[in-house]
Amino acid sequence: MTEIGTDIERAAALLSRGELVAIPTETVYGLAANALSSEAVLKVYTAKGRPAFNPLIVHVASAAEFSRYAEEVPELVMQLASRFSPGPLTFVLRKKAIIPDETTGGGNSVALRVPAHPIALELLQRLEFPLAAPSANPSGFISPVTAVHVQAQLAGKIPYVLDGGPCSVGIESTVIAVENDIVTVLRLGGIKVSDLQAVAPVVKFASAQSVNPASPGQLRSHYAPRTRLVLGNLNDLLQEHRAKRVAVLALGDFPPHENIVANAILSPTRNLDEAARNLFAALHRLDAAGADLILAEPMPEEGFGPAINDRLERAAA
Numbered sequence: 203m204t205e206i207g208t209d210i211e212r213a214a215a216l217l218s219r220g221e222l223v224a225i226p227t228e229t230v231y232g233l234a235a236n237a238l239s240s241e242a243v244l245k246v247y248t249a250k251g252r253p254a255f256n257p258l259i260v261h262v263a264s265a266a267e268f269s270r271y272a273e274e275v276p277e278l279v280m281q282l283a284s285r286f287s288p289g290p291l292t293f294v295l296r297k298k299a300i301i302p303d304e305t306t307g308g309g310n311s312v313a314l315r316v317p318a319h320p321i322a323l324e325l326l327q328r329l330e331f332p333l334a335a336p337s338a339n340p341s342g343f344i345s346p347v348t349a350v351h352v353q354a355q356l357a358g359k360i361p362y363v364l365d366g367g368p369c370s371v372g373i374e375s376t377v378i379a380v381e382n383d384i385v386t387v388l389r390l391g392g393i394k395v396s397d398l399q400a401v402a403p404v405v406k407f408a409s410a411q412s413v414n415p416a417s418p419g420q421l422r423s424h425y426a427p428r429t430r431l432v433l434g435n436l437n438d439l440l441q442e443h444r445a446k447r448v449a450v451l452a453l454g455d456f457p458p459h460e461n462i463v464a465n466a467i468l469s470p471t472r473n474l475d476e477a478a479r480n481l482f483a484a485l486h487r488l489d490a491a492g493a494d495l496i497l498a499e500p501m502p503e504e505g506f507g508p509a510i511n512d513r514l515e516r517a518a519a
């Protein structure tokens with residue numbers, strides 16, 4: 203039985219016993235476990251069906267804790283953290299031995315983040331250990347942005363979902379590595395590259411490969427609905443698939459067609475922050491609409507556009 207509730211005390215007790223609890227964060231719901239316990243962390247991989255090489259993000263209550271878990275915390279990391287933590291920015295640093303290999307997918311680096319959700323922070327402050335928490339969905343599928351999404355996808359596999367309402371950012375954190383004053387973006391997400399550029403002198407991008415040693419979890423197929431998703435120009439796609447029952451995912455308005463059985467407009471005013479917030483809920487809803495295909499259009503390449511497109515491309519792969 204998987205229960206949904208708002209009892210932080212109960213969540214803390216379960217986590218302290220080495221159990222899994224789904225927790226709210228501002229990005230997406232996380233499937234949390236004691237990051238210092240190999241045994242607890244292995245349960246996360248089992249519940250998600252996550253490949254063992256895909257490392258977990260370790261959540262802490264404040265950036266002051268980074269040095270407990272990372273060998274070296276560069277000055278630039280603390281500068282970025284003073285600006286963006288708590289928030290959707292994850293730092294990949296060389297790990298200390300206290301972090302078990304299971305948490306980092308066998309690698310010698312650890313990903314650290316301070317979530318900006320009051321319930322997640324209160325929970326972390328009560329606990330004597332940090333929380334390893336990947337998105338609370340089966341590996342490869344659509345990320346959850348409400349407690350009900352978690353329950354629908356992980357029912358029976360975890361005892362408790364801590365409900366903190368819908369996620370305010372709606373896409374995962376931006377993951378960066380910092381070396382010699384150079385920031386390398388390993389995954390696009392909730393902090394825009396332009397915001398990083400305002401603080402860091404040099405911002406680079408990791409090469410896009412299906413298995414990238416610097417970011418082992420960036421698989422080509424991810425965030426995927428069960429219904430096949432096709433990404434492209436909506437007018438062309440609607441023409442091409444006019445004989446099928448389709449669900450449409452659009453940024454703003456789009457032309458009506460008889461064969462559209464469901465649709466989601468991510469932002470009527472074409473605001474990309476709002477689009478990011480609505481993305482995964484829209485995918486969950488369209489996936490449940492019984493369509494033959496989901497047709498989605500790419501977002502403009504500004505603000506959260508690239509981060510949303512990254513997810514749509516993987517959802518289509």
Ligand code: AMP
Pocket residue numbers: 256257258259294306309311312313335336337374377388389416417418419420
């Ligand atoms: P998720 O928690 O499911 O959103 O995935 C977290 C992602 O963060 C992983 O798939 C990796 O791409 C990245 N990540 C986590 N830990 C590390 C690490 N130690 N080194 C590099 N990338 C990491």
Ligand code: MG
Pocket residue numbers: 336337345
């Ligand atoms: Mg995920």
